[in-house]
Amino acid sequence: xxxxxxxxxxxxxxxxxxxxxxxxxVYVDNIEWEAxxxxxxQTQIDNALGNVxxxxxxxxxxxLRDLPFDPDEPRDLxxxxxxxxxxxxxGGQNWNAMNNNLGLVAWEKNALRALCDHPxxx
Ligand SMILES: [Zn+2]
Numbered sequence: 823x824x825x826x827x828x829x830x831x832x833x834x835x836x837x838x839x840x841x842x843x844x845x846x847x848v849y850v851d852n853i854e855w856e857a858x859x860x861x862x863x864q865t866q867i868d869n870a871l872g873n874v875x876x877x878x879x880x881x882x883x884x885x886l887r888d889l890p891f892d893p894d895e896p897r898d899l900x901x902x903x904x905x906x907x908x909x910x911x912x913g914g915q916n917w918n919a920m921n922n923n924l925g926l927v928a929w930e931k932n933a934l935r936a937l938c939d940h941p942x943x944x
Contacts, residue, residue: 823875823882827851834909834916837874842885846878857920860910866920873899873919880926884933899924 828835828849836853839846848871857867877899881887891904896913902924907914918924926934 823848823879825850825871825875830855836870836916836919837878839878839881842882844882846875846882848874848878857916860916862920869922870916870919873922873924877902877924880930880934883937884930886930886933895927897924898927898930900926900930 824845824847826847826849828847828851830851834852834856835849836856837846837848850871853870853874854867857870862870880900886900888903889898889901891901891906892898895901896905897918902915902918905913905915905918907917909916911917
């Protein structure tokens with residue numbers, strides 16, 4: 823996992839990932855700047871760094887891409903790119919990350935566990 827300064831560019835790009843086996847990127851400056859702009863305190867900024875890192879790490883380990891938002895699982899860590907709520911509205915993508923409000927759903931945990939138990943596919 824790379825913790826980088828991206829050069830704040832006015833977007834809410836807090837992280838990227840190039841696929842399975844490739845280290846993801848967390849854009850520390852974007853998170854600090856934009857979360858702070860929306861009233862985030864240091865704890866919320868730290869929460870966001872951790873939540874984004876976990877999201878990107880899941881991509882790196884599983885190779886799975888961003889998943890469609892499921893209103894029945896609104897706190898799914900891997901569906902937040904398609905969260906229909908405003909990013910800084912309660913329940914929105916960045917608000918969730920800042921408030922440590924995200925996690926994996928059961929099948930995602932199982933997929934992760936299978937890969938971590940059997941990293942070479944056997
Ligand atoms: Zn993603």
